[in-house]
Amino acid sequence: MLSGLQNPRQAAAQLLNFALILSTAFMMWKGLSIVADSPSPIVVVLSGSMEPAFQRGDLLFLWNRNLLAETDVGEVVVYNVKGKDIPIVHRIVRKFGLGEHAKLLTKGDNNAADDTELYARGQDYLERKDIIGSVVGYIPFVGYVTIMLSEHPWLKTVMLGIMGLLVVLQRE
């Protein structure tokens, strides 16, 4: 018990090990970000506007490069509304024009109306730069833990506490 307190060398090794785990996770996240060219290559679904395809807590993998074709009608994209920092997952239903300044309109499959009302004042359409990625892969439910963590902040403290205890108590 509490071997680290008795042996400073071992305590330092454990601390480094912990730092290594954290930095590996961070590097993998940023590496994926570079590969997919998206600031947030994995997102958790927060709303039910795309049900039954995506429920709250599902994990989506994004791809933000137009290697073969432009972002097109029918693709499910994640976008940020001007001036707001809430990513929204919806499907493109209209596209006028080509290239960077093509006008894009989105709509949630489960919503009756399109997203015109969700956009910023004076913004009638999205452009390519508002989009942070198209959904290419899907894993259900795995992201629910992050929703739990953000809705019940005390869980964060508990988790950090448990992790810290584990690191201190572990011998190897």
Next chain:
Amino acid sequence: MYNSLTRIQNVFGFFTTVAFVVSAIIAASDFTAPRTPSASIKPTNVQVVKGRPHYYSSKKEEYAIIKFSLDADMSSLFTWNTKQLFVYVTAEWPSTPSGDGTNQTNKAVIWDSIITSPSSDHLANLGPATLKKLRKSAAGKSIDPSRGKLSLKNQRPKYQITHPSGKVANTEDVTLHVHYNVQPWVGMLTWNQDVDFALWKRMARGISNAFALPTVSAKKK
């Protein structure tokens, strides 16, 4: 060290590994199921009206109402990993009046439909009576290929076509296209392809003949 902590860690680690491998195998199994979708679509009644296409429209603009008939067989897209099939019909037209039809730069969805697999019926956004009927239609089946067969006659569009310029009347070279998007339980999202890919064939037909939008007709209501 075999204390309970490391045991819990090992069990959890093994569980996540197994879950990940099994999901990967399920996702890869999509490629073993042949896909042979086909569709035929034709416009039946085209109308252009000037008015407010939505209750929140701030200005009057021209919008087109394209009724269509659609026959589609997408039953091969339903496998054990299919969560839902999203079928949508787009109207596409070139931005210059005399386009050759290959450079479509205006696209708008005029109709779409979510077709759930029996395994995801409970998630569908339907009233209790409709849901009961839907579940009954596939009682005892986990895969129901008959869900993928569509036959619509003179179907009203769900969405009216507009254009940022406010003008759509007399547009030429408009074509209707049928598309689909397969949503899996786990794995990659897939759309209709332009080329064959292994066992997945491109959609047979699925494009209507070119037609023109008429001039503005008398205002409705």
